[in-house]
Amino acid sequence: MIDGTHDGVGSLSASGSAASRLLSATNIWSDAPPPAPASPQVPQPEPVAQADAPRDVVVTKAAPVALPQARSGQWPPRKLSLALQGGGTFAAFTWGVLERLLEEPDIAIDTVSGASAGAINALLLACGLAEGGREGARSRLNRFWVRLMHEASFRSLMLVGGFSPVGSSVAFGPTLRSGQFDPFDLDPLRQALARDINFSILRDARCPKLLIAATRIRDGQQQIFANDAITADVALASTCPPLVHCAVEIDGEAYWDGGFGGNPPLLRLAQQTTTSDVLLVQVTPTRDGYVPITLAAIDRRLDQIVANAALNAEIAAIEWVQAHAAPSLRLTRIAAEDSVDGLAQRSSTDLGRGFIRLLHRSGREAAARWLGQDAGATQGAAPAAAEPALV
DSSP states (O other): OEEEGGGTTTTSOTTOOHHHHHHHHTOTTOOSOOOOOOOSSOOOOOOOOGGGOOOOOEEOOSOTTSOOOOSSOOSSOSEEEEEEOOOGGGGHHHHHHHHHHHTOTTOEEEEEEEETHHHHHHHHHHHHHHHHHHHHHHHHHHHHHHHHHHHOBHHHHHHTTOSOSSOSOOOOOTTOBOOSOOTTOOHHHHHHHHHHOOGGGGGSTTSOEEEEEEEETTTOOEEEEOGGGOOHHHHHHHTOOTTTSOOEEETTEEEEOGGGTOSSOOHHHHHHOSSSEEEEEEOSOOOOSSOOOSHHHHHHHHHHHHHHHHHHHHHHHHHHHHHTTOOOOEEEEEEGGGTSTTGGGSOTTOOOHHHHHHHHHHHHHHHHHHHTOSTTOOOOOOOOOOOOOOO
16 A cells, blocks of 8 residues: 555544554544644543543754653663654664664564654665564664665765755765666666565565655655555655756655655654654754855755755644644654764765765664663663675
8 A cells, every 4th residue: 555645634544543543533644634623622631531631742953862751760771663864875874773773682673663764765775574583683774874875876875865955966975886876767776676675575564663754846845655555666766866967756756755755754653652752863964154155065065954854844833733632652763963973065976985984883882872871770882893895
């Protein structure tokens, strides 16, 4: 099935959480008809029963090591949903985060949302977990990213949506080898994805729930694809930059990069998760102390602003839900810019091995800090990760 934001709330199961029902009722992205105007005498909301009194939504905006105001007394959480942002090669930071989380045998993964490179990381994680458990997921992520930086090709950047969706120019770094690849021919990309992702296994019961975003060209709306509908074309649609290769057609609809409508999808994840803990991995920088003046620098900064705009709107919507007595949801964030100095000045098309390894290592260290942030807990240094080897 294709689970789109225009589908309303009827697809949610009767056993969905109270958070799911409330967020569905306040879904600001739905294109369903608005409710009838309220009468002049606005009724007061029904009081919430004390037995089901919810915890507040907590959104961690500071550095990833900040302590969330958790009230469950359980840290790290035993069940976790993940929202994985796209950002070209910056998503190698997410590889490091996921690798470190997979080393925690007591943390189960419930639902994973992603757009662009975040979608690729989500698919690699889910496929690996379904086929080979935690070690299978670690191996699959490692194989994909190591091959990416060793190939350093145009195709590599296409696979992770490494080109600016808004920039008017495409700048290729000195490490990029163009090779023989027609950007309008999607077959080589499908074949490359098939090397690392078994799309049929995504329907297996052992696979985490997936929410992969793409943007419908016809109306500009976000489209969410669930496990049963995810194919190689869905992955390519989620990473499709409009100025670099042709739109991807799925069931008669044309799609572009999923980062335009939700990078990553957060509200839909909050609706469908069965756990109160959601971790957002944000790789595109929000802060930049420099005012860009060159064309390349302006393109880069515009890309960063656009990539975070939809995410900021979804976080604001969750904060609105908090103000209206939302049920339990604990949202924390790990941001790459808090761990990698000067990230806003780097290019998301940089496939240099040293840069990819820096991002991977920084992601591992940030995840270790996140795991050890509970007050009173002493967290030792994360196990040193061996340099990735080409598999």
